Amino acid sequence: MILREVDRSRVLLALLWRMAEALVGSVTVLLGVLVVLLVHSEAARAAFTAEELSSLVEVLVTAREPGFDLTIFFLSLDTLMYCRLPYRSRLVPRVLSVLGTGSFAIMLVGPPSACCCTSTRTWS
Template identity: 30%
Template structure:
């Protein structure tokens, strides 16, 4: 009786897997910097928000520029994953591309909202027609829009992420356990975004459910960078 042997699938590391891996890892690393640099919500709660801002404008703008760079990388990631997964199912890969690219565009809109907040706090001459309390109120309004845009963004991101992880799952390009982890991770983002849209003042503790997502994106990024994808010979 002939012995059966298990032949490991060859691992492939091409430009697209490397680009996807690097951008996955960079996105999650970069995402931590803006919140480490400043807390806009706390700033706007202070009565002298404009004065505090004037002394730290450069720091705030650097943080916002970093966040903008993150969304540019999301665009690159969306493209790389589409090219990588198109041979598995072109239509579903396109579906994922639309939603992940939509995430990046919504992120750019969020950046516009936060830049508008900064404009209200600059003390520019044309803003002297407004009372300080009015300017601070407008700044908080656009800061809230920034937060709402993130709720929508997470919902859109989650749908695209589930589609891509499902394609990874059926293709076995990466370990199926990693693909399932990704689908669960992105499902929590969909749920979190939807709950925050549907429920007024949803519990902030819900955000903790997304914590494993950061580890997943770093893990899949490192896997694609160093292991590549497995294909049937």
């Protein structure tokens, strides 16, 4: 990788954050698939009462929200590193690196503010 020559430890840190993003994002997407399978499965309807199935689906859907926020958080962290490394090495025009760094710095603020500023969702 070209960026290895810039700063090996920062490249590895960015890779670690990218893997965390992929792992959390995959689990979050699989929770959504599990919800669809539970709702449309005859076996699930036979195994659970309607209230139990509704509660289980509500828990899984509620667990997806922080999963997406955490995915965006890790995406922002690793992309900040990947934008900063070309800036330091001058591999791309600095304007592009600064634009990417600024954009993902704004995205980094989004998930924590969403957790603090939103009310609890109630399902009817």
